[in-house]
Amino acid sequence: MNFKNVKYRLVAAAVASTLLGLSACETTPDSSALLEQARSAVTQAESDPNVTKYAPTELDRARKLLVNAEGAAKEKGAKDQTASHYAYLTTQMAHIATQRAHEQVAIARIKSGETERQKILLTAREAEAGHAIAQARAAQAEAQDARSQAAQAQAESQRLAAQLENMQASQTPRGIVLTLDDVLFDTGKAQLKPGAQRSLDQIAAFLNENPERHVQVEGFTDSQGANEYNLELSQSRADAVAMAIIQRGIDAQRVRALGYGEEFPVASNSNAGSRQLNRRVEIIVSKDEAAIPGRATGVP
């Protein structure tokens, strides 16, 4: 009895499971829901202009699959697997079309982005070139400025030279040098003769006009006589000339007097003529406010 009961139950379970399996087979999803899904997927893809532009082939495939699905549903009924199958394929194909379109849109954007990048770089380079040109122009202007300054300086020195023309002035690295002759002094005396007046007037006028400049007055003798005496005489004569300049309204700070005696001869001292050349007073006018370079010893 018990045994029989177990056997009975086993049979019942087998029948039940078979029925269950059958019913599972029976409840294959109704294709109408899948069909509806497929239709809306195709409609959605069709409404996207990027899909019609970039994935027309895939969209066409989806449409044809949808026709197959609709046909199968009509012919074999909603329960038929064929309709569901085609509906599924339709939905997937519509999605594929959409994804293809997304990909192509992105690729197009990357392309235009590359163009944009080139444009930005080009603009930046042009701006850079503009800066460079501006800098070059500035440098050019500066050079022009320097040139015109040099030209001005040259014109100025020419003007000065012209101003000092009558004073036997000469341009030297130390400045403008003006030599006063021995004849402007009596022999052995430091008293300046009236003949020097005109030259001194010109120098004073020049210094008034160029307040940044200053002068150094240097006295020299020939080699005749004692060295000490010569030094003293040259100093006295330089002092006399310096004093004459100061008396013409030039600040004493701008005038310096030095006696070199028989040093730095400009001629041989071997005859009267050359000795007379050595007896002289030189007035050196500075180029600017800077100090006048000293004499290099041993150079005449």
Add this chain to the structure above:
Amino acid sequence: MITVNGIRNAFWCAIAFGIVACASTPMPVEKLAVAKSSIERAEQAQAAQFAQVELNAARNKYAAAQAAVDKKDAQVAARLADQADVDAQLAESTARAKQQEQLVTEMDASLRDLRNEALRRDNSGTAMPQTPAPLPRQQPVPQQP
């Protein structure tokens, strides 16, 4: 009327019909091959990373299609192979789209930086660096045949 011979004839007829029926629905070997190559393309397009769900669906259906072939169920095998194929195609196209969209995002950021940099340098008058920040290049995704 029904003779043994007749029964025998009917038997052979049925056998022959069965064979013909079997021959008329061959196993969808070609469909399976198509699905397989679609899956491979999807894998090359890095679908495992960018379209995992779709790729898994394709792989599962491909396996089910093979199982159906083993069970000699040609119709089910054919359908599953077809579905595996579209699933794989969707996996591939989704992966490609996502990757390109990612590149677009990177490019937008890079362009924004470049614009700011250009603006800043334009204002300060200094030169752009000789090697500007590179844009993401398009990755060599294998193309559809």
